[in-house]
Amino acid sequence: MDIDKYIASGILELYIAGTLTEDENLDVLSYARKHPEIQAEIEAIEASIVALTKAATPTQTSKYSYTTLYDKIKTTSESEVKVIPLPKEKLNWSSYLGWAASVLLVAALAWMYTQNNALKNELQSSSQATVSLEKQIEEAKSSLVKSEELLSTIRNKDIQVIALGGQAVDPNSYAKAYWNKKEQQVFIDAQGLPDPPDGMVYQVWSLKLDPLTPTSMGLLENFITDDNRVFALANPNESEAFGITLEPAGGSESPNLEQLYTLGAV
Numbered sequence: 001m002d003i004d005k006y007i008a009s010g011i012l013e014l015y016i017a018g019t020l021t022e023d024e025n026l027d028v029l030s031y032a033r034k035h036p037e038i039q040a041e042i043e044a045i046e047a048s049i050v051a052l053t054k055a056a057t058p059t060q061t062s063k064y065s066y067t068t069l070y071d072k073i074k075t076t077s078e079s080e081v082k083v084i085p086l087p088k089e090k091l092n093w094s095s096y097l098g099w100a101a102s103v104l105l106v107a108a109l110a111w112m113y114t115q116n117n118a119l120k121n122e123l124q125s126s127s128q129a130t131v132s133l134e135k136q137i138e139e140a141k142s143s144l145v146k147s148e149e150l151l152s153t154i155r156n157k158d159i160q161v162i163a164l165g166g167q168a169v170d171p172n173s174y175a176k177a178y179w180n181k182k183e184q185q186v187f188i189d190a191q192g193l194p195d196p197p198d199g200m201v202y203q204v205w206s207l208k209l210d211p212l213t214p215t216s217m218g219l220l221e222n223f224i225t226d227d228n229r230v231f232a233l234a235n236p237n238e239s240e241a242f243g244i245t246l247e248p249a250g251g252s253e254s255p256n257l258e259q260l261y262t263l264g265a266v
Contacts, residue, residue, distance in 0.1 A: 007038065017103055164264035188204055189229070203219050241266060
């Protein structure tokens, strides 16, 4: 544990003031036995309270000692002795007030420690929230820029759009391929594909139809975490069709046609 932080928390002052719960008192005693620094701090706080109490309590001394009074009584004749009624004993309120002031002072110091730590925690949380918000704003700006660039790209007059329809494994699946043959690049819009199972990944294939010759164009990595699910892939091939299959993580050398999700001819 951080002993300095524990001492600075104000809990030892609350322990001396007697405002902690039974379980909290037991915790403080346990820590004090294990850590001499905590025991020393408790003793220092108690010493400070005692010193403060002594300072707040007026000093009273007797005018006569017991021996002097006894000698005075012996030398006085019985005829001279007068019975004087003793006044009722008065409580020394100043002493109690001194202790009360000390306890209040300790409680006030403990409260100030607690409030100060709470304020520090609030400021730290506020600072972290501000940093998180700034990061989200930057990410949103970056995402907007990427979206604008993507729209500009797929609206290019040289782009050819190929619809990829669902196949037997999942007839509801669909995708689109935006092929810029001049720049040898294909954008795959895979929004219509379901999330792949754990350990599996979608792989895109460029196909020659006669004879059927598949060439891997790449994987749709980070499919689940990609919000827009538009993937840019290089395609230097003379493609006649595009297909997307579900393959084991890392991809395959040849497509698993039993897991062919979408297919579309150019």
